[in-house]
Amino acid sequence: xxxxxxxxxxxxxxxxxxxxxxxxxxxxxxxxxxxxxxxxxxxxxxxxxxxxxxxxxxxxxxxxxxxxxxxxxxxxxxxxxxxxxxxxxxxxxxxxxxxxxxxxxxxxxxxxxxxxxxxxxxxxxxxxxxxxxxxxxxxxxxxxxxxxxxxxxxxxxxxxxxxxxxxxxxxxxxxxxxxxxxxxxxxxxxxxxxxxxxxxxxxxxxxxxxxxxxxxxxxxxxxxxxxxxxxxxxxxxxxxxxxxxxxxxxxxxxxxxxxxxxxxxxxxxxxxxxxxxxxxxxxxxxxxxxxxxxxxxxxxxxxxxxxxxxxxxxxxxxxxxxxxxxxxxxxxxxxxxxxxxxxxxxxxxxxxxxxxxxxxxxxxxxxxxxxxxxxxxxxxxxxxxxxxxxxxxxxxxxx
Amino acid sequence: xxxxxxxxxxxxxxxxxxxxxxxxxxxxxxxxxxxxxxxxxxxxxxxxxxxxxxxxxxxxxxxxxxxxxxxxxxxxxxxxxxxxxxxxxxxxxxxxxxxxxxxxxxxxxxxxxxxxxxxxxxxxxxxxxxxxxxxxxxxxxxxxxxxxxxxxxxxxxxxxxxxxxxxxxxxxxxxxxxxxxxxxxxxxxxxxxxxxxxxxxxxxxxxxxxxxxxxxxxxxxxxxxxxxxxxxxxxxxxxxxxxxxxxxxxxxxxxxxxxxxxxxxxxxxxxxxxxxxxxxxxxxxxxxxxxxxxxxxxxxxxxxxxxxxxxxxxxxxxxxxxxxxxxxxxxxxxxxxxxxxxxxxxxxxxxxxxxxxxxxxxxxxxxxxxxxxxxxxxxxxxxxx
Numbered sequence: 178x179x180x181x182x183x184x185x186x187x188x189x190x191x192x193x194x195x196x197x198x199x200x201x202x203x204x205x206x207x208x209x210x211x212x213x214x215x216x217x218x219x220x221x222x223x224x225x226x227x228x229x230x231x232x233x234x235x236x237x238x239x240x241x242x243x244x245x246x247x248x249x250x251x252x253x254x255x256x257x258x259x260x261x262x263x264x265x266x267x268x269x270x271x272x273x274x275x276x277x278x279x280x281x282x283x284x285x286x287x288x289x290x291x292x293x294x295x296x297x298x299x300x301x302x303x304x305x306x307x308x309x310x311x312x313x314x315x316x317x318x319x320x321x322x323x324x325x326x327x328x329x330x331x332x333x334x335x336x337x338x339x340x341x342x343x344x345x346x347x348x349x350x351x352x353x354x355x356x357x358x359x360x361x362x363x364x365x366x367x368x369x370x371x372x373x374x375x376x377x378x379x380x381x382x383x384x385x386x387x388x389x390x391x392x393x394x395x396x397x398x399x400x401x402x403x404x405x406x407x408x409x410x411x412x413x414x415x416x417x418x419x420x421x422x423x424x425x426x427x428x429x430x431x432x433x434x435x436x437x438x439x440x441x442x443x444x445x446x447x448x449x450x451x452x453x454x455x456x457x458x459x460x461x462x463x464x465x466x467x468x469x470x471x472x473x474x475x476x477x478x479x480x481x482x483x484x485x486x487x488x489x490x491x492x493x494x495x496x497x498x499x500x501x502x503x504x505x506x507x508x509x510x511x512x513x514x515x516x517x518x519x520x521x522x523x524x525x526x527x528x529x530x531x532x533x534x535x536x537x538x539x540x541x542x543x544x545x546x547x548x549x550x551x552x553x554x555x556x557x558x559x560x561x562x563x564x565x566x567x568x569x570x571x572x573x574x575x576x
Numbered sequence: 577x578x579x580x581x582x583x584x585x586x587x588x589x590x591x592x593x594x595x596x597x598x599x600x601x602x603x604x605x606x607x608x609x610x611x612x613x614x615x616x617x618x619x620x621x622x623x624x625x626x627x628x629x630x631x632x633x634x635x636x637x638x639x640x641x642x643x644x645x646x647x648x649x650x651x652x653x654x655x656x657x658x659x660x661x662x663x664x665x666x667x668x669x670x671x672x673x674x675x676x677x678x679x680x681x682x683x684x685x686x687x688x689x690x691x692x693x694x695x696x697x698x699x700x701x702x703x704x705x706x707x708x709x710x711x712x713x714x715x716x717x718x719x720x721x722x723x724x725x726x727x728x729x730x731x732x733x734x735x736x737x738x739x740x741x742x743x744x745x746x747x748x749x750x751x752x753x754x755x756x757x758x759x760x761x762x763x764x765x766x767x768x769x770x771x772x773x774x775x776x777x778x779x780x781x782x783x784x785x786x787x788x789x790x791x792x793x794x795x796x797x798x799x800x801x802x803x804x805x806x807x808x809x810x811x812x813x814x815x816x817x818x819x820x821x822x823x824x825x826x827x828x829x830x831x832x833x834x835x836x837x838x839x840x841x842x843x844x845x846x847x848x849x850x851x852x853x854x855x856x857x858x859x860x861x862x863x864x865x866x867x868x869x870x871x872x873x874x875x876x877x878x879x880x881x882x883x884x885x886x887x888x889x890x891x892x893x894x895x896x897x898x899x900x901x902x903x904x905x906x907x908x909x910x911x912x913x914x915x916x917x918x919x920x921x922x923x924x925x926x927x928x929x930x931x932x933x934x935x936x937x938x939x940x941x942x943x944x945x946x947x948x949x950x951x952x953x954x955x956x957x958x959x960x961x
Contacts, residue, residue, distance in 0.1 A: 178579050178645065180878045182961065186577075190961070246577065430959065437951060452952050455945070462944030465951045466892040470868035477871055480579045493864045550857060557856035561836050561863060564851040 230291030238288030277403035295340030506536030614782030624693025655826025677800025711753035888950030905930025
């Protein structure tokens with residue numbers, strides 16, 4: 178058992194910290210939904226260092242890394258300071274392209290991803306296919322030299338600024354439902370696509386996601402990712418990766434300490450300092466513990482990641498980690514009493530409304546990339562060997 | 577960065593599991609529950625022969641000096657079998673306290689005895705208070721001509737009646753709630769004026785109230801600093817808390833495995849109950865907590881062995897293992913349905929212990945307070961990467 182990072186890994190962490198100290202400004206920090214010019218500029222600086230392609234071969238524009246956890250260390254350090262992380266473009270899309278797609282597609286898209294040229298939209302969910310993503314109905318009909326795509330997708334977060342849809346479609350309506358799905362890359366400006374906004378719950382920033390309607394959209398055959406009808410397998414494999422790498426536990430530690438510091442300075446009229454109250458202290462001690470447990474579950478993922486993609490471990494990371502934002506915000510609000518519901522604009526709003534805002538958005542973390550209950554079912558099935566509760570067949574095998 | 581055990585650790589773990597599988601059956605545990613002593617002197621001897629009693633004691637005095645991480649690996653196996661023994665109070669608390677704070681004479685006298693399984697030492701610390709904080713201690717040790725005069729009552733002293741010696745923490749100066757003014761004594765349990773009253777417990781282990789009435793003890797029984805026991809004792813209790821956390825994690829793992837096994841086999845409504853999403857949610861939530869607790873314990877032990885500041889981590893590990901064991905025994909038992917609450921079923925032994933373990937060696941209140949001190953009362957909380 179060796180739970181220390183290697184000297185090389187520590188040196189890389191130091192390099193990242195120095196980069197952040199130099200490049201990170203307040204305008205860059207912020208939410209995962211907003212793609213401001215400042216954030217893009219910050220990411221471009223990471224591109225210069227080759228950090229988006231960490232661990233990928235040079236021939237595709239990547240930067241080979243001597244240790245597999247370089248990208249994880251990078252994301253952890255970025256999360257610690259609320260900077261943009263290396264997210265789904267690399268975690269889901271580049272990984273899948275690298276492992277599954279044709280040589281031609283690798284050469285076309287991997288360098289673009291590693292240079293942060295153009296954003297991507299993950300386009301899976303449909304009104305009738307959320308958790309049960311295998312039930313998706315958007316059809317891609319084979320028209321000889323192209324596919325014709327028709328259907329409706331919702332919760333497509335980046336659709337209004339992305340350049341490509343990374344899209345799951347049904348290519349074989351007669352096969353068993355998980356075995357008739359494929360992944361296509363679709364230009365967002367293709368004819369027949371319409372985007373309308375759906376606004377997320379919140380009180381200030383009105384973050385948005387989208388509904389996207391595809392009406393007989395032509396997609397060249399060359400935009401099929403990997404093999405026909407293997408899409409469900411690719412999606413599931415990429416989700417394992419996302420549940421680990423993109424939900425870095427450092428964000429929960431950071432949020433906890435930010436709120437902790439704020440609460441420390443609070444002193445409402447007539448009250449003792451908050452941290453003189455034993456019941457408040459115990460709640461803080463307990464929350465610190467739960468955050469640490471999240472770090473440990475993440476550590477389990479880290480420890481297996483050197484050998485294989487974490488699977489049940491990643492689902493645990495998702496199920497536990499995604500509850501932490503909610504728990505931290507709720508605890509802060511509970512401690513603040515009625516001040517806890519004051520929103521941005523009110524004089525005494527917690528962290529100028531941040532606590533309310535983060536609390537409202539916390540639910541999003543719990544339902545994204547498989548809800549908490551679904552993640553638990555994955556743990557039950559893959560780790561505990563319990564029978565499938567969701568009525569789905571096992572994943573189609575890779576061969 | 578990996579969690580694979582070394583060959584030596586695998587040997588330790590597998591050897592312990594084999595021994596426990598053979599010797600510490602549930603039938604044995606039931607026998608011990610019904611016995612006067614509460615543990616088996618024969619097993620105690622065997623543990624000594626295996627080297628376990630000196631696992632983390634100094635090599636120059638016969639111990640193996642294997643460190644906290646290996647101690648937790650061993651304790652996890654004992655906990656899997658809810659092994660009744662005075663291991664924690666003798667080999668961990670007393671052993672470590674003597675190794676850290678003892679004089680050359682005390683170390684040379686007692687540590688080989690502990691390692692060889694020739695002595696049992698009980699830890700007389702808690703009193704008539706719900707708090708685990710040392711500040712509440714009022715048992716008094718007043719200086720006398722030949723040494724000290726002990727008066728007062730200790731509570732929750734495991735295996736006291738079987739012990740050769742008691743490690744007593746008593747007040748020599750100042751007054752409650754000060755953590756200062758305390759002194760440790762290593763007292764012969766047969767000294768005049770000491771009496772034991774058995775207090776039945778839900779785990780049916782052997783807990784005692786120990787009364788001291790004008791007990792004369794020599795100056796030589798003082799262990800460590802006079803009036804400042806807490807400086808010596810706090811790190812001892814931190815190691816013990818981690819060891820106990822590992823023990824309870826072992827118990828949690830074991831009952832969880834049994835419940836999962838049962839859920840796979842038990843058919844209701846024409847299908848295994850393990851196919852019901854509610855049951856899956858229970859078992860998945862528990863295994864996350866158990867693995868989280870286990871990793872936190874091992875991680876803390878690993879860092880403790882490297883001399884890092886782990887006070888907050890110890891507190892988190894102990895508190896979370898306590899919450900987890902209580903919840904695992906509660907929910908794990910529910911999965912067995914009505915049978916989970918029958919005397920005849922082995923899982924009920926775990927159920928009775930789960931709640932008790934939660935409350936032993938400091939409940940969650942105490943350890944969450946310590947965890948809070950480490951994040952609230954410092955400028956930069958220690959966050960180990």
